[in-house]
Amino acid sequence: MRKEAEIFEEYLKTKKLNLTKERKAILNQVFATNGHLEADEIFLRLKKDKKDVSRATVYRTLGLLVDSGLVRKVYLGEDHIHYEHTHGHTHHDHLVCIKCGKVIEFSDKKIEKLQALVCQESGFKELSHTVQIFGYCKDCKE
Amino acid sequence: MRKEAEIFEEYLKTKKLNLTKERKAILNQVFATNGHLEADEIFLRLKKDKKDVSRATVYRTLGLLVDSGLVRKVYLGEDHIHYEHTHGHTHHDHLVCIKCGKVIEFSDKKIEKLQALVCQESGFKELSHTVQIFGYCKDCKE
DNA sequence: CCCTTTTTGAGATTTAGTCTCAATCTAAAC
DNA sequence: GTTTAGATTGAGACTAAATCTCAAAAAGGG
CATH class of the missing domain: 3.30.1490.190 (Ferric-uptake regulator, C-terminal dimerisarion domain)
Structure with missing residues (x-):
């Protein structure tokens, strides 16, 4: 099975986009979590890890991850969306x-x-x- | 089959609440629509019908309707919730x-x-x- | 009528998410 | 190594949904 980063990079290439260190950090954070998590959690965890990324970039990257098929949105009855990775299980x-x-x-x-x-x-x-x-x-x- | 208003009133009684004209107007609006609609649509339609009700009351009443089981929330992939009645079909x-x-x-x-x-x-x-x-x-x- | 509780509306507030835009970075072209 | 065009980012402004506050109004039970 190919690694997520590879798949994401491939997807980005088709859109003439690059796998930057910010995007990689977000990808890693999403795949480090089993189950669902919310956008702001990703933002805060990255901040704690001193891998600061702005909220705007978190949301933008989550959109790309969803488009790439690696991640999906889930509605759990709350007033905001959760995300979870779909690759590898x-x-x-x-x-x-x-x-x-x-x-x-x-x-x-x-x-x-x-x-x-x-x-x-x-x-x-x-x-x-x-x-x-x-x-x-x-x-x-x- | 009992009418929605009756069921709602019964539910409200169990919580020592009353079926006010505002709540009735919202209930009617929800049941006048087949399929899903959003909170703000209800607010605007009531305004057009000169049955003005504040947004706060719309949201509060929708909450009650959901709790009563007459209405449910549906997530349709947009960034806000839709509501639809569940009674009678x-x-x-x-x-x-x-x-x-x-x-x-x-x-x-x-x-x-x-x-x-x-x-x-x-x-x-x-x-x-x-x-x-x-x-x-x-x-x-x- | 009185008193208590419920209910409401207006607008402030909160929160998720998006947008703007100038500054920075990247990659390819020279 | 420079140039240059396009991609990328962050800070903070902005938008929109939903909630909260609080004083005034309405309702129900004695």
């Missing part, structure tokens, strides 16, 4: 506990297949999808 | 065309069943869910 979706905030990942091939079927029936070309199930987790449902 | 989810912005509703009982199964396996008590499939619609996929 199978697709998953989320159970979100509305009490404790815990996010549980799940993946189900059968659901994916049925979704593909729905798209086919509508003549729709799927690029991505997200499923969120909101409710109470095991510990909170008493 | 079967559950559906969305195909979102990332080119023309069209939103196609679909519903699939088999997918729902599998989702319920996933929840059961995790000991998760589902309250709601949303599925979004992003891609190109029939007319945009060429």
